[in-house]
Amino acid sequence: MTLRSYQRALRERWRLLALVLLLSLGLAVLITAATPKVYQADAQIFVTSNGDRASTGQYDEQAATQAQVTTFSQLVNIPQIVDAVRTNLNLALSEQQLAAKISATAPPQQTLVIIHVQDGSPDTAAAIANQTATEFIRVIEDLKRPTDSGKSAVRLFVTDRAVAPAAPISPNLTLNVALGVILGLLFGVALAVARDVLDNRIKEADQLAAAAGVPTMGVIVDDQKAARHPIATRAGTRNIRAENFRQLRANLQFANVDAHPRVIAVTSSIPTEGKTMVAMNLASTLAEAGFTVCLVDADLRRPTVAKLLGLPSPVGLTSVLIHQLDLDEALQSAGSNLYLLSSGPTPPNPSEVLASSYVRTVIRSLLDKVDYVIIDTAPLLPVADGSEVAALADGTLLVARHRLTTDGQVKRAKEALTRVDANLLGVVLNRVPGGRGSEYGYTYYRADTEKSAAHSKRTPARLRGKKETVSS
Structure with missing residues (x-):
């Protein structure tokens, strides 16, 4: 992997991590906004002995009271207390619903009971907490009274009445955002690792060459103008894509000097x-x-070749194969030194037609008329047509598309060519993103164009006119 490729991959990972973080933060805020608010009001009750040491026997009075406080806190939502609170406050809640809102704690080494009430309304939470404290004192003192006329063994006092809380205890925006950031980071890192491990799409020329086991003959940049100008050399003299194809031509001409291929099949997986x-x-x-x-x-x-070149295709290769017309009559001029033998009428059995020995005879007879025969074939994996054509060619070029073709598809395509003893000359990585950040798409042409444009902007029109006159 080159330095620019590594930098590009690193930028993609950072973008992925930033996207995941943004989504997690947005989700945390959304969950916080959608979660109903819960307010908690607290009332504090002090528990003390009523001064009768005989009731505690040999135990210390304070220690005995502390031992009982924990038990008292477990009785805060018993039916006697809950029913009294519901009746006195006229609450439209069932006994179970109200009991679920009430809880109590007893701090260790203290004789305190703290009543907690949670509700969607701060005022309601405070009202329930204060009423629960009142009913709690009444019920506990009654439980600790030996007889109806006797004195209770403990006394309870409200030392801190509940007030309406100003802020909810849930949802906690700060906590949710912090959790969102932590989970987003963990998920983003895991996703980036999984993407690197599981994403086997071809992204580099070296990766493509390793998968196919042959050298990369060319790398073709992506060009948005390709649909309007299928032939890159006709799209202007300073065309990056045209230079890429010229490099492919040069590499192909020097690929095998001893057995120079003249019939070249071009296929893909x-x-x-x-x-x-x-x-x-x-x-x-x-x-x-x-x-x-x-x-x-x-x-x-x-x-599609005839259509892309703007030529008619009523007759072509299949017309020659069925002896409908001679090969010379089927050839069309597609430019200087360039001829086209279109596909002709579509047969019902393309694989059987291309597997016939007469196809090889027709293709080889073209070498008497031209220097090179370039054959556009069907993809290798969906049908057998491409393999049949590759078998009769001197060599085959396998085309893979950047970030579309997978490593496995290239390997299976190579196996399909190996089964028919086709000579795989090399691979071509197509539609690689160009631009300044690309090692393939930024050449001296683009820089020269930018300098010319900048120079034209700086030069006044009247001076440009004089210069043109002198130049002519």
């Missing part, structure tokens, strides 16, 4: 990887270099 565009532009750049080239559309299921 799956559709939409751009194999047709690569075949067309390879043929065009070879013709640009002075060679005579015939481009053959052997993708009989989805032929």
